[in-house]
Amino acid sequence: MERAHWIETPRTGRLLQQARDTFLTSGDLDPGLVRESIQASWLRSSRLRVDTDNVDPSYLGLEGPTPLALSAAPVLSALADELANESVSIILTDQHGLVLQRTCPDPSLIRQLDKASLSPGFSYAEEQVGTNGIGTTLEAGVPTMVTGSEHFTGPLGGFACAGAPIHHPVTGSLLGVLDLTSSVSHSNALLMFCARSTAQKIEQQLLTRSGAKELALFRDYLAACQHSSSGVIALSGDLVMMNSQAQQRFDPVDQTALLARSRDAAGSSEQVTLVADLPSGLVARLDYRPVFAGSEFAGGVLKIQVQSGLDSTTGTVRSVVPVMPGLAGTSATWQRVCQAVDTSRRNGSWMVLEGEAGVGKIALLRSVNQLRNGSGHFRIMDASECGPGWLDTVAEELSAGVGSLVIRRAHLLDSDSVSALSGLLLEHDQSSGVWVALTMRSEPRNPEVDAQLLPHFSHTVEVPPLRHHLEDMHKLVPHLLGRLNRGNNLSISPSALAQLMRLPWLGNVEQLRRVLLRIAQQRRSGTIDLDDLPGECRATTRRRLTQLESLERDAVVKALVIHRGNKDKAASDLGMSRATIYRKIRDYGINLTI
Structure with a gap:
């Protein structure tokens, strides 16, 4: 089991800096010095080709207070009072790493944070800035401390960040991260403990705010989703839920129109049927049913049925x-x-x-x-x-x-x-x-x-191109397998499907069909797992490989599978050094789960 975190000293800082430099130049990792969670994050950051020398996260902006921010406000206010004399920044983000709030009593630390764009409206997801207390916590799903040179991007090496995930108390879904950031020189072991306890308090506050009405609405929403194959929306005064069918069926513009039309029924205690003319030309019927917690109105659930569309040239109704x-x-x-x-x-x-x-x-x-x-x-x-x-x-x-x-x-x-x-x-x-x-x-x-x-x-x-509607892979892969493997029951595991959805598919559906055909020729029944995917599907590199590179990539994948992920043995079989196989894994974006 790896240590939870460390407090960086000048000596350990130098050693870790050397380990980071070695990884960036050769791909080699020192498992005795670099924690497993940091190793995994460095590899992810390298595959994502995050800039190691510059911090340049995307500015996404903010659109007013979110339910998470509103629930967290009293907890964060109390924490800010407790840390008023400490050089520590309190940061709240959403589930995508977008910084929602930042509180810091130290002007010097604020200037450092601003220089690194660690401020509201900026994204600190791993894909933006590499290994850090926010993005790495989101990827790992567990409390994570990132100190000094454990950061993938050099300019962040002056910070120590303790991130703790915040989960919805009812659904368990990841809502965001509570992050405490200080300079490395002011870091101490209490940062992680404080971040975890604060995240737990925010989750308790979320549960309190949810209350009986929200729980009643959520139960009715889940029931509607389970008993309907169509889109479902649930809404109350400060809550909106939309199921995956609605998100996949309607693009963002149509979704906005649906929500706007749904608001016409919001607050009604009677069943209502609405019709929405959507920007795409579709016409949707919304069947609204109110929800009550005892005798108290809690909100409403709407089931969506697409009825027809309008022909833009004739104005007549055409079938969906x-x-x-x-x-x-x-x-x-x-x-x-x-x-x-x-x-x-x-x-x-x-x-x-x-x-x-x-x-x-x-x-x-x-x-x-x-x-x-x-x-x-x-x-x-x-x-x-x-x-x-x-x-x-x-x-x-x-x-x-x-x-x-x-x-x-x-x-x-x-x-x-x-x-x-x-x-x-x-x-x-x-x-x-x-x-x-x-x-x-x-x-x-x-x-x-x-x-x-x-x-x-x-x-x-x-x-x-297929890469522009990858959400269709959930339907497309089983469909193609059924056609390629008639008479046999061949399915695909969620992890294998998720890996396929990470790929660019430069050859589009035809390339996917050929890949599935190769798999079906080897496995005619059962479940396709990650180990069944060919080499070209075990890498997430976005560039087109030469034939020689493709052969080399497949050989690396095969050796790793044979030796169940042991990179030393795989490198020995391939006649390459340990540092070289790490570099190949990084360069080809090989994603191997044993």
């Missing part, structure tokens, strides 16, 4: 996004794309789908054709195969008068082919009965295609 056969995804981003493609197919208006390779453009078009045209004719003409007879086949398809025609990878067409295809599209316009769709890359552009082909199409829809 249907279930798209062969596709998976419920995020607002993905749903809007599906809705746009479906509307175009139903109206018979020709369209262009743009996007990176592998995002699912053809899958979208197949799905909407199956939905709206059943087993009707569906033809794909790939521009990469354009040659003698290709344009003749396109002309035959356009003359058929029925079905769907997809011109795939239109950006690959040469000038002559673009001109000829433009003439065919002009001859057979959108009234011909054939629905035509073009797919192409967003970049690089083909000026000839832009100038001659795009004018034939009513509109263009951008299909987003």
Whole structure:
């Protein structure tokens, strides 16, 4: 078991500084000197490529007092009185490391804190400033002391920070951190004890403020979530809760509109049904039911049902996004794309789908054709195969008068082919009965295609890369596994899914499909865990690796798995030093849990 923390002396400070310098230059760690929690944080900070020489956290601003800040206020006021003669700063943050409040009686320490931007409105998450008493406490989930050179970023080495997590007394969710910060020279063993006891007092204050009304509202909210697959909102005078279905189904703009409409029912002691016209064009019905704690009004719970949307061109009501056969995804981003493609197919208006390779453009078009045209004719003409007879086949398809025609990878067409295809599209316009769709890359552009082909199409829809709607991985991964492993029960563990969601997926859905296919070929039933993921999925580096680097990364992962995370044995097998394997783990962002 590692020691809770230490008080840095000049000698231990020098040793720790040397250990930090060694890690930053070679990746080597001294487990006898650097605590396990600090080692883990240094590795995370290194993978996140946090600047080791400069402190530059993002300023996110504040939007008024939060429930946490209001509950903590009397506790922090009492603590400030107790520490009035001490050179200690009292800092309260939210669950993301955003500094909500700071109190400090020492002008000299205040200047140091301001210089490090450790002040209200700035984020002190690990991804912003590396190892520190706030961000590392949030990552570890336990009280954490970070002293002097244990900080990943050099300019923070003059501070000693004791952070204690604050949890919701009812739900147990992490709400924020109570952090006590002093200079290293003023640090003492009581900082950690004081931070923990203060966090506990804040949690007790939260429970007191929650009271019977909030608990009643929370119970009804949980019941509504358990018995409904739709979005749920609960609200009272100072509390708003929104379940994950609502957060995934509606983008932030629609969420704001829903909350604003919900306020129209707030305070009512009668059941009410409201209708909300959302900025995205969706129309939602909100069924409101009041909640009581005994005879006292406590708030209300609203169940959300999406009914329909309005066609922006005609003003008529259109149906909501249907279930798209062969596709998976419920995020607002993905749903809007599906809705746009479906509307175009139903109206018979020709369209262009743009996007990176592998995002699912053809899958979208197949799905909407199956939905709206059943087993009707569906033809794909790939521009990469354009040659003698290709344009003749396109002309035959356009003359058929029925079905769907997809011109795939239109950006690959040469000038002559673009001109000829433009003439065919002009001859057979959108009234011909054939629905035509073009797919192409967003970049690089083909000026000839832009100038001659795009004018034939009513509109263009951008299909987003997978990294822009990673929340759909919860649906997409099981969907793909079901298609790749028909007849066998193959699922994925939460930890493995979480690792997949950390990756950039530069090859998009097609890359994910190939990865899952490789896994399914090795494991045909059971649960996919972290150890089952291939090497390319065990790293979180954001750069594209060369083939040689990919092979090296996979070898490192394999050696670590064989030796159950023992880096010395893995390094020996690979013929590299301990320092080198640590550097490889850091550079490739390898995330290994044994």
